[in-house]
Structures are given as structure tokens and as C-alpha cells.
Amino acid sequence: MPKYVPEDSLQSPRFTGPSTFARLPYLRTLEEVDLAVVGVPFDTGVTYRAGGRFGPNAVRAASVMLRPYNTNLEVSPFEILSCVDYGDVAIVPGYTERSYAAIEAAVAPIVEAGVIPLLIGGDHACTLPHLRATRSIGPVAVIDFDSHTDAWDSYFGEKYNHGTWMRRAIEEGLVDVAHSIEVGLRGSIYGPADWTGLRDELGLDYLTTEDVFALGPEAVAARIRERVGERPAFISFDIDVVDPAYAPGTGTPEAGGPSARDMLAVLRGLTGIDFVGFDVVEVIPAYDPAGQTSTLAANLAYEMLSLVALRRAGR
Secondary structure, eight states, rough: OOOOOOOOOTTTTTTTTOGGGOOOOBOOOOTOOEEEEEEEEEOTTTTSSOOGGHHHHHHHGGGEEEEEEETTTTTTTTHOEEEEEEEEEEOOTTTHHHHHHHHHHHHHHHHHOOOOOEESSGGGGGGGHHHHHHTTSSSSSSEEESSSSSOOOTTTTSSSSSSTTHHHHHHOBBOGGGGGGEEOSSSSSSSHHHHHHHHIIIOOOEEHHHHHHHHHHHHHHHHHHHTTTOEEEEEEGGGGOTTTOOOOOOOOOOOSSHHHHHHHHHTTOOOOEEEEEEEEEEGGGGGTSHHHHHHHHHHHHHHHHHHHHHEEEET
16 A cells, blocks of 8 residues: 555545645655655746746645546545645745756656646746756656747847746757647637647647547547657646636636647556656636636646546556
């Protein structure tokens, strides 16, 4: 039996005890740990709605409803993985690059210890230091679920924000572009090159939301698996890839997206990939009136750790 497992909700009510992800123990240890959930309460990199700093706590609160058996993947992840809630990164409010340094310094030892970080943001700018923390592994295949490319060169003359992290990560050699893909692009853009430049300039593959609808979840997952191949991979999941009818609590919502069910189905199809890290970002509780965005984010994170459990179990 793994050393660190969630509190048994059949023995103690879900509304008791400290608020941790899936009621896991809150521990700053990496010994006998397979996966660590880390809150990254950073929202200094946004260009529109702020409030993602409160995302980690909201996702933790929603996650108390998670149960130990994943019916869709037919796995009990906490019987395979020893998991902890590692707490939050002490970011520096208002200071992007100092926060980046704090995030990398907190996450890199987790990666270097062979523990998989599952990071709960925070805005999407924090994915750059998340990827910097994987330097010891080398360039990773990035699977970016997002309605935006986040590959612009700058906003308002600034190089570091939630719309530029992908370009910066590629420039820094953190992304294995030949095995990386963006999924779910939609909405108005500044010009065709905003999308076509992903392939023509940066070497990334991408699927638009319309491609996702045309292919269906199973074929989308197959396309991602084929692209990633045997490379170590990192999922970055921007909650705004989901239609705002299902996930309104986010910073830059785009109409006409896939449903929560569609995106959960795609994620569940990513079996067999060698995942070395994950993040779920851009949850803003202030715009989430019934908590549905936080609930979806918690379930996405649960599917991610379930994928790790399946691979560890040899399935």
C-alpha cells in the first residue's frame, strides 16, 4: 500500500480537516512520494481578468468530492501512487520574474527527486517556470490544451506574461517542438499568422476547436499520442479551452468551445505517455458562481494522476 493516501471520506466527513487536494496529507516531503500536488497562486502575468491566485484553494476545496476509484480508466490511483499535497509556492505578488525564480526553485527539487509535480495555478504565465523546473530531464513534449496559442512575442512591450510563455519556453530550449502540440485553438485573432506561425515558425503542431469537433475525443487523443511518441511529456491545461458555459471562472473566456465531457474524454485517452509533469491553470473563483470551473479543474487533475497510475501499473 502506498505510504501517503487520502483521508477516508467514509470515516470522516469531507467538510472536516484542512483543505488539501483530494484530502491528501499536507506534507513537505519527497521521500516515498510518487506525485506531489503543488499550488502556484500567481496571477501577475494576466492581461485581462485577475484572481487566479485564489485558484489553488478553490480547486482544493472542490476536490474533496473525488473518490478513490476512477470508473472511466478503471484504476484506483491512490492504491498505486503515494501522493501528497505539497502546499503552495511562496510567490512574490506583483513581481513576475522574482515569482518565476521562486516557482522554479520550489518545483525543480521535486522533479530532480523523481517525483511528478501536479501544479495548480495561477495564471498561464507560471507554466514557463514550471517547464524551467524540468531542465534536468531535458526538452519535454508539451501538450497544451488552450483556446489561445500563448506564443506571442510580447504584450505591451513585456516579454513575460500569460500570452508569451510558450514562445519563451521554446526560445529557452525547454520544449521538444517536434513532439509538442496545442489543442483547442479558437476565437478571434490578430491575423492568420497567429495560428499558422505555430507550424511555420515554431515547429509546433496544433488542432483548432473545430478540428476537435470534427475528429472527436478518441481521434484527438490518438493524434496527441502519435505526436508525443515516447518522449517525456508535460500537460498544461488552460481551463479556458473548455466552453465558458461549463467553465466560466477564467480570465479570457472564448465562446464556442468543447464541453467538459469532451475534454475529460480526450484526457482519458492519453494512456501510455511518459508524463513528467502537469499543470491546470487560469481558474478564477470570482467568476465561478457555482464552483463548476473549480470542480472541473479538480477532476482534470484527478484524471492526470490516474494516467500516471495506469502507466505505473503497466496498463
